[in-house]
Amino acid sequence: MSYRIARDLEEALQLLREGRGSARIIAGGTDLFLQDLPEALVDLSGTPETLGICAEEEMLIIGACVTHAEAAASPLLQEGATVLAEACGQVGSPQVRHAGTLGGNVVNAAPAADAAVGLVAMGARAVIVDTADARRQEAVENLYADYNRSRVDSSREILLHFAMRKHGPGEGSAFKRFASRKSLSLPMFSVAAVVRLEQGLLQEVRLVAAPVKPAPTRLPQVEQRLQGLPASGDTWRLAGELVREAVTVRGSTLRCTAEYRRHLAGVLAERALQEAARRAAGLKAGESK
Ligand SMILES: Cc1cc2nc3c(=O)[nH]c(=O)nc-3n(C[C@H](O)[C@H](O)[C@H](O)COP(=O)(O)OP(=O)(O)OC[C@H]3O[C@@H](n4cnc5c(N)ncnc54)[C@H](O)[C@@H]3O)c2cc1C
Known part of the structure; x- marks a missing residue:
């Protein structure tokens, strides 16, 4: 097996061309x-075109080779894509x-x-x-062909970066996951929420749950039902019930039963929405108006 470190994007593409399908990107x-290793690996992790996090007007651009640790520690993401910084901070x-x-990932x-x-949840492309x-540019959820298949x-394509709109005024977000341990454990279930508040009412909601389908899954019917409702305990409880009804979940011998997963979906949705709304209102954990 050969292992080549690409100095830049052009060299990485050239090494893939020379591999004619037998070389694969590694980050x-x-x-x-x-997994089963291919004949040749092309190390992308030092190519400048895939590194760094920057803000361009209202957009955030995140290089594909940014690590979870960098993303979690980035003030730009903590402020403008809180849900993503929080999710990366809980990996492994x-x-x-x-x-x-x-x-x-x-x-x-x-x-x-x-x-x-x-x-x-951030609507990243x-x-x-x-x-x-x-x-080409694709919404992240459209990059999934099936379970564990992209x-x-x-062997012939390189993901360069992600682009997304950062949180604006009145917006907040949160990520909640539950696993059998606090580290080194894949989640039994996770929920991400992004909300926009105006005068205490939910003007916009994006809710993503996983694992439900091959890709992280938006719940548009729940999002629509929540629009216009007040940011209050009753709304979070309703959201929990709606999410429990909306998700199709499978049991897993390694993690938990389908019934437990459905229960978690509701609890995590309530917590994620409540936290996102608290941040949207500019409040810190534990504070209330
Ligand atoms: C002990 C352990 C615990 C873990 N816990 C978690 C967890 O809690 N949560 C979680 O989400 N994940 C977890 N993971 C999975 C893993 O760490 C992540 O999925 C990680 O983000 C993969 O990134 P990588 O750079 O290591 O990918 P690699 O292993 O280098 O590559 C993965 C795949 O992506 C392709 N690829 C990589 N970069 C590119 C690119 N830019 N363009 C095109 N193709 C590319 C590769 O060819 C390969 O097919 C865990 C893994 C381990 C070993």
């Missing part, structure tokens, strides 16, 4: 090294967060991958370039 390797363990990247296509859930130098073919 942090935290997923890939647990410090070692995994320092090696694993947001791009790898999405292309590995696990249905409840934490960063992917946060990205979908991924920018992808292929070996013919053609670029539409991004990393």
